[in-house]
Amino acid sequence: MTEQHDTIVIGGGQAGLAMSYHLRAQDREHVVLERDRVAARWHGERWDSLYFQFPNWSLQLPGYAYAGSEPDAFAHRSEVARFIEDYARFIDAPLRCGIDVQSLELDREARRFRLITNGGTFEAQRVVVATGPFQRERIPALHADFDAAIFQTSARRYRAPAQLPPGAVLIVGAGGSGCQIAEELLEAGRKVYLCVGRHRRIPRRYRGRDLLAWLEDLGTMSTPIDAFPNRQPPPPILLTGFQGGHDMDLRELARAGAVLTGKLVAVEDGIARFDDSLEPSLAAADESSAAFVRAVDEHVRVSGIAVEEERPGLRAPTPLQSPRSIDMKMCDVTSIIWCTGYSLDFGWIKIDVFAGDGTPQQQRGVTNCPGLYFLGLHWMHTFRSGTLFGVGGDAAYLATHIEGLHSGKSKE
Numbered sequence: 001m002t003e004q005h006d007t008i009v010i011g012g013g014q015a016g017l018a019m020s021y022h023l024r025a026q027d028r029e030h031v032v033l034e035r036d037r038v039a040a041r042w043h044g045e046r047w048d049s050l051y052f053q054f055p056n057w058s059l060q061l062p063g064y065a066y067a068g069s070e071p072d073a074f075a076h077r078s079e080v081a082r083f084i085e086d087y088a089r090f091i092d093a094p095l096r097c098g099i100d101v102q103s104l105e106l107d108r109e110a111r112r113f114r115l116i117t118n119g120g121t122f123e124a125q126r127v128v129v130a131t132g133p134f135q136r137e138r139i140p141a142l143h144a145d146f147d148a149a150i151f152q153t154s155a156r157r158y159r160a161p162a163q164l165p166p167g168a169v170l171i172v173g174a175g176g177s178g179c180q181i182a183e184e185l186l187e188a189g190r191k192v193y194l195c196v197g198r199h200r201r202i203p204r205r206y207r208g209r210d211l212l213a214w215l216e217d218l219g220t221m222s223t224p225i226d227a228f229p230n231r232q233p234p235p236p237i238l239l240t241g242f243q244g245g246h247d248m249d250l251r252e253l254a255r256a257g258a259v260l261t262g263k264l265v266a267v268e269d270g271i272a273r274f275d276d277s278l279e280p281s282l283a284a285a286d287e288s289s290a291a292f293v294r295a296v297d298e299h300v301r302v303s304g305i306a307v308e309e310e311r312p313g314l315r316a317p318t319p320l321q322s323p324r325s326i327d328m329k330m331c332d333v334t335s336i337i338w339c340t341g342y343s344l345d346f347g348w349i350k351i352d353v354f355a356g357d358g359t360p361q362q363q364r365g366v367t368n369c370p371g372l373y374f375l376g377l378h379w380m381h382t383f384r385s386g387t388l389f390g391v392g393g394d395a396a397y398l399a400t401h402i403e404g405l406h407s408g409k410s411k412e
Contacts, residue, residue: 001121002120003120003121003123005031006028007028007029007030007031007125007126007127008031008113008124008128009030009127010033010127010128010129010130011032011034011129011130012032012033012037012097013038013039013040013130013131013132014039014084014087014376015130015132015376016032016376017084017091018061018062018391018395019032019398019399020093020094021061021091021093021395022392022396022398023399024093025399026399026403028399028402031094031122032095033101033115033117034097035098035099036097036098039081039082039084039085041134042078043078045157047158047159047181047184048160050076051074051240052075052079053176053241054241054387055071055073055074055212055245056068056071056072056075057072058212059075059388060388060392061084061087061391061392062392064090064091066083072210073244074242074244096119099117099118100118101115101116102116103348104116105350105351106350106369106372111125112125113127113371126371126372127371128365128373128375129346129360129373130374130375132377133377133378133386134156135342135344135345136342136344137154137155137340138340139154139338140172140264140340145268146272146328149334151334151335151336152336152337153338154337155178155181155337155339158337160184161190164334167334168191168192168331168332169190169192169193169333169334169335169337170195170326170333170335170337171194171195171337171339172195172264172336172339173195173338173340174194174195174196174199174238174250175197177339179194179240179248179253180242180248181337182258183253183256186256191259192258193261193331194253195261195264196250196260196277196278197235197263197281198235198281199236199237199238199281200235200236200284200289201237201238201249201250201285201288201289202288203289203292203293204245204248205245206296206310207296207307207309208307208308217299221383222382222384223383225379225380225382235284250285254320260282261274261322261323262324270327270328271325271327272333273325274322274323274324276322276324278320279322282320343358344358344360344377346358364381364398365381365397366398366401376391380394
């Protein structure tokens, strides 16, 4: 028997729940299908010591916000999971957990979507895909070139230093996950080799305010992806909420003992080889920090807002000795952690709405297939699109689009 619905939301995380909130506000019948549990990735795919990278005051979803006594502190990942679970109960979301959507296709004759799941067949007039941006780990093929005796894991599966065998650790990728895990391993007394790519760094706090507040004021968080050449956003900002939140500077990690390298490019006979991109990457990150400070100072001057006076301490960067290769055995590298990001995995969607690289072709979540939407993807519309505090804006936009189609006020 096929189960019929007006709208089906696939994914019961922050994006799917935000969508449910706005659909309920329209009195639109819908169901939210979640293959695991609410906030599953916060529960089971984060390392033990992870803290939310933004302050508690940014914990907000449509109609619901952080109400604790420490708005400027940073929540442990378990608290973030609980916040999302509490939100699901607060909005009384029509959740169906344990339902894994295996195939989504369009019955063009009936103009309805058909979903094949482990719990039977569903049909709907509209579908919102809200499965999040962290779907399939992007691990380079050269992982197979390392000696089989080396323990390999990833940011998704890493939990704590004790999980790794004794010895040095090679971390491939110095984004948000890589640099935080490197910091933890250094504090645990491990020798760390960290492969660095393009990134930005800015002060955690400046002139008495968290960087997120400044990014909001400067309009950075709301800059649409279409404003960037070829729709390519800038490199990621290195952020951490660990130990109350602090600046994340890879040069400081080097001073603490980490050996920084360029990008990993080859593995031959136990020798890991790197390119010469380290210093250009660090120099670009230094400039991004300086540009942020200049932008904030100019904003304060023009707006006249009352904030603390502050001038960041300037220290001439010291060139780092960056090895172009390391002998894994001689350096006692016994573990590798892949922090190389994620790619999308929409092979289960049998509808032609994708570009050649597998990304959905959409404008703020609206596709060229009437009734099919995406929500919560990284940089889907702005940086806010993939964040807990920002996904509600895109959800509201989609709800308005759906209501307009239903009432005949809009056309695909």
